[in-house]
Amino acid sequence: MNSKRRSFLKTAGTAGSVAIAAAAGLIKPTEVLAVEWNKNAFAAKGVPDALKAVGAVGAADSKDILIKAPDIAENGAVVPIEVTSKIAGTSAIMLMVEKNASPLTADFNLSNGAEGYVSTRIKMGQTSNVRAVVKAGGKYYTTTKEVKVTIGGCGG
Amino acid sequence: MAEPMKIRATLEGDAANIKVLMNHVMETGQRKDAKTGQLVPAHFIQTVVANLNGKVVLEAQWSQAVSKNPFLGFKVKGAKAGDKVNISWVDNKGEKNSADATVS
Numbered sequence: 001m002n003s004k005r006r007s008f009l010k011t012a013g014t015a016g017s018v019a020i021a022a023a024a025g026l027i028k029p030t031e032v033l034a035v036e037w038n039k040n041a042f043a044a045k046g047v048p049d050a051l052k053a054v055g056a057v058g059a060a061d062s063k064d065i066l067i068k069a070p071d072i073a074e075n076g077a078v079v080p081i082e083v084t085s086k087i088a089g090t091s092a093i094m095l096m097v098e099k100n101a102s103p104l105t106a107d108f109n110l111s112n113g114a115e116g117y118v119s120t121r122i123k124m125g126q127t128s129n130v131r132a133v134v135k136a137g138g139k140y141y142t143t144t145k146e147v148k149v150t151i152g153g154c155g156g
Numbered sequence: 157m158a159e160p161m162k163i164r165a166t167l168e169g170d171a172a173n174i175k176v177l178m179n180h181v182m183e184t185g186q187r188k189d190a191k192t193g194q195l196v197p198a199h200f201i202q203t204v205v206a207n208l209n210g211k212v213v214l215e216a217q218w219s220q221a222v223s224k225n226p227f228l229g230f231k232v233k234g235a236k237a238g239d240k241v242n243i244s245w246v247d248n249k250g251e252k253n254s255a256d257a258t259v260s
Contacts, residue, residue: 037202042219078223100221101186108230109215112208115171119229123184123221 041104047131050096050104056133059140062087067132067145076124076149083118085134085141090116092135098144099128124149163257165241172208172235172259176228176243184220200248201226207242208232208259235259 041053051057068082083093091110096103100123108118116134124130129144162177178201185198198220206214206228213232228243237259244254 037217042217080227082229097221102219102221105219105221107217110213110230111215112211112213113233113235114206114213115231115233117229117231118214118216119175119227121223121227123182123223 038104038107041107042102044102044104047096047098047103050102051133054094054104054107054133056094056135056140056142059133059142062134062141062143065132065134065141065143067130067143069130069145069147071146072148072150073124074150076126076151078121079124079130079147079149080121081119081130083132083134085116085132085136087116087134087136087141089136090134091137093118094133094135095120095122096131096133097122097124097128098131100125103131161243161253161255163241163243163255165235165239165257165259167235167237167259168231170234172232172239172241174206174230174232174241174257174259176206178204178226178228178243178245178253180224180226180245180247182220182222182224182226186220198248201245202248204228204243204245206230207240208235209239210242 041050044050044053051059064086066084069079073079081095085093093108095106097105105122106120124147127148129146131142131144134141165172165174180201181199183196183199185195187196189196200220201218204216205212214230239259241257241259246252
């Protein structure tokens with residue numbers, strides 16, 4: 001039994017109890033998210049761990065997610081990214097930069113009429129795939145786009 | 157300290173196109189101070205909440221990898237002119253900021 005497994009079990013237990021509390025109507029799911037920053041997911045190294053931490057393991061490739069980003073970013077410190085999801089019932093959009101030390105960059109939860117669209121600017125340390133993960137109807141979908149970076153935006 | 161936020165909310169058809177520009181250093185914690193050689197501690201916005209007429213429409217969690225002076229754009233269906241937009245954020249040091257705008 002190693003320590004990683006222990007921390008995983010601990011996390012799973014906590015997440016489970018929150019879900020139970022939410023299901024019981026004790027707390028609204030929105031309130032949970034408003035205060036809680038998913039530390040484990042943001043600390044995850046590598047895309048497989050990040051996907052696991054957000055519960056999106058086995059996300060299906062989808063052509064209905066469009067990532068609008070430059071093919072070549074001259075400045076890795078400011079890379080504009082736009083994600084549009086045409087999947088009905090899109091309730092969350094996540095952004096991961098595969099080669100950043102911690103891939104998960106942003107997690108957007110959409111509700112009350114918010115469309116499957118977000119636009120932001122992110123930092124990229126080096127040329128990498130940018131992965132968008134979309135949650136719709138309890139399922140996860142994903143796609144990637146490569147962005148070439150000529151000057152890195154992390155450290156320096 | 158928290159500087160003002162810029163919000164532009166324009167109606168496009170039946171959807172509000174909301175653009176927000178926040179003022180924040182978004183320090184990664186990986187950068188070294190040029191003079192001291194010490195790592196500059198991480199300082200970044202962790203959560204952002206957007207409300208339209210008091211209803212939550214977007215909740216974001218961010219890492220250090222969102223660019224300095226973050227930009228956020230999103231669209232909300234069913235919005236009308238005059239609807240109130242509120243954006244607020246909290247960073248990893250517990251600093252907060254909030255701003256209001258009206259859809260036009």
